[in-house]
Amino acid sequence: MTETSTGGRFGAALREILADDTAFDRHREANLRPETVEALGAKIRESGVKFIYYMLPTLGSRTVAKVVPAELYERMLKKGIAFHRTALTDLQTSREGELIGGGVDAHEFWGLPDPETFQVLPWDTEVGRIFCTAYDPPHLGAAGGRLVALDTRALFKASMAGFTERTGLELRSGLEPEMTWTGPGIEVISKDDQSPAYQVENLEKMRPVFKKVIGYGQALDFTMIQGDYEDDGQIELNWEYDRSDRTAERMTTYRQICKQVARELGLQASFMAKPYNGKMGNGCHHNLSLWRVGDGDAVNVIEDGRVELHATETARHAMGGMLLHTPGSMLVMASTVNSYKRFWDAGQFAPSGADWGLDTRGVAIRISANGRMEYRLPDASVNPYLSHLYLLAAIEHGLEAQIDPGEPGELSDAANGGTVPNTLGAAIEAFESDEYLMNAMPEELTRIFLQLKRDEWARYCGQITQWEFDQYWEAIP
Template sequence: MNTTPALLDLEDRLDAAPSLPAVGSRFGDALREILNDDGAFDRHQEANLRPEVIEALESKISDAGVKFIYYMIPTLGGRTIAKVVPAEHVARNLRKGIAFHRTALTDLQTNRGGQLIGGGVAAQEFWALPEPDTFNVLPWDTDVARMFCTAYEPPHLEGVGGRLMEYDVRALFQRAHAAFTERTGLELRSGLEPEMTWAGPGMEVKTKDGQSPAYQVENLERMRPVYKKVIDYAQKLGFDMIEGDYEDNGQLELNWNYDNADRSTERLTVYRQICKQVARELGLEASFMPKPYNGKMGNGCHHNLSLWRGDENVIEDGSVQLHVTETAKHAIAGMLVHSPGSMLIMGSTVNSYKRFWDIGQFAPSGADWGLDTRGVAIRISSNGRMEYRLPDASVNPYLSHLYLLASIEDGLDRRLDPGSPESPSAELMDTQLPRTLGEAIDAFRADEYLMNAMPAGLTKIYLELKEDEWARYCGTISQWEFDQYWEAIP
């Protein structure tokens, strides 16, 4: 891999290449090299079959009394697929993996013509090798454990056998992050703020006109059975839970501490599973729908980002006054320049864009930034932290972090300037965010740098999924249309 030594100082690196072109990136070249590695499966399998690995995993299974194991992979749409296997077969699964139909990674979604997107009925299987270090016992049923897996092309396939599957977004982000660190010496850390809506008996709230139910202790008490179970399960699965609050009707946000972005992305996947389990236990519904109600706040998932070299946060310089460093400015500019092109990732559903049409609900509407103001795309709420506010609660965290990482690297490489909060730079002056899924599809296609940075197959399938979703929406007659037009035209 053609990389810059990890210990090279960031500012020296930036000074050495102040005018790198936006199109044609080391980020994309590195991803393509990763995906062309024919030996990836064999190395993973070899690591799994080390005697000490098998012995340690079998000991964990025996000590916990685990009888079943879920072998799981997040999909392109941010869901999770799995197979369940009796625990006594773990050594076999470490060697052979688990076979899935190829279109499982594209959520087994058909297009409007009824054809499976991502390969069709005749598509070949992929093999998923488990990662023993992700083994966890489910706290709500200790008979069951789970492990995340990495998806590979089966070794027997001519030309591609043994390679990482380009639709495995979890593995893709983790490897892209490792390559980014090798090139720059920097690690991306993130803290996520997943908002969500709970509905069902006891969740109803009444307020007087114009008053928000946010922060009221009575509403936290209403949610006590929910947050107690969610926090308990999360802590048992290794989360460092730090705070939570009630924000709008049925809307609860519970946060955990920031960490390496590889772990933060995985925790959001697990957090969603925890919430769905708690909802089943309490007879409630738990929804990550971005905008469930008009006139109420939508469900966002703000990404709080920082860049670290070892124990040093390189976007923090010790100053007390709220500000941004030069390194932070370059990163911010990269994220904002590519915010239109990445909106299809940050707002991945038709419903996502309803957040931006409802006035006064704290959702950002422009490609802008500011110091401790909630109406912008990137908020600097404290020194050393960049709060990226565009993603909503349905976001695929692996894809959002992948696209943010590529955007940050472009900003650092080209020393992009975001301007000031009051006066955006020339690069950002005319930048407009998409306001519908259809506009986001167009902006996604138009960002030449991001299109080049990401694997072509991943981009093609993601576009096919989103174009089909937009077409289904455009072809569906809504109640609003009946109300507006049924009697309106004599």
């Protein structure tokens, strides 16, 4: 069997992780250690929290949860919470009436708490939250006790640990989550063809927003670093880069912060990829670096001390893998029908090809500062666990096969994965055609993700839009 047909070391390791039927028992055993129980109980008592959300992210970037009185934390550590399996697929029913992800007869999964993720919600300090990991329950016998392949958070955390074990490298990332706000008092007026970006007056209009968002972020252990105004109602607030599993988790939390701030201020906050024609879309650039970790200090292997902009050999191979698999991973990076409108609107700084360059905004991967690779294709509606998972698989393939990306602006044959899709339908085809990624990822994950995306594309293709009326209602004779 070839490396491509097996998904390489990455795919083999994931299959081993998902075959482990002792995973639930080991997690529960760790939860019930006396020191763990006591530590969580002390945090809850000291915080004054009375209710806790036990929550998980879904395939579609939503978050599902159950609320439990705080004093039942020990019971939750032992058994966790039960959800219908289709909660992880957004409880989406297909056009044919099928509940995607198993149907109404699908068995429940159990979500065991990860006690280290407990935090108090700063907008209501009587409410806390804990992330959970999804397992098939042990009572299923031979099929039980395993991680659920649709839990993208758990899947990425496990994959990241395996990647570090195999390569000695740790993936770190920082995100640039753009989003659009609308409502009274924040409207923007500007001259024709003049961008409102960076203007302090527009930041002033958004002052109530950024004060609350930054404040809540800091209360939830974000190191908030900077923010700017980019287009009509669009702001980007950034936090410090970190290990990529923590970054993905913060993105999930950041969305909840923004929705809460919008409720408090009587505004609307959207992570829709492309709300308006002629305005910039909402991207979510992933700034990536690889760090050699061991007994001493971690070292960024994307950087080697040169002053001029450059890419080290390790960075080149990582980029080679990412570029090769860009067409096949676009369904993850740009996961909605609306996502592809970003790439059709010329002149709005969204890349549309698989290439790389030095400090230029028209490429998929930009080296704008030594020590990081800015992957510019994901948009603000992305599932951050899934995007990082696919990037990690592509990076490992690039490192393992030493894929040459070519020179800036000149993609090599080795890194050419084909035409980058420009619609969701084309992305579905490219996703299925990437044999390496299809075999690297769990079959259940790709099968159900494809079912969700095919259904979304079919629903869109079956809709009659206002544009069609405008074009064709009076077109003939």
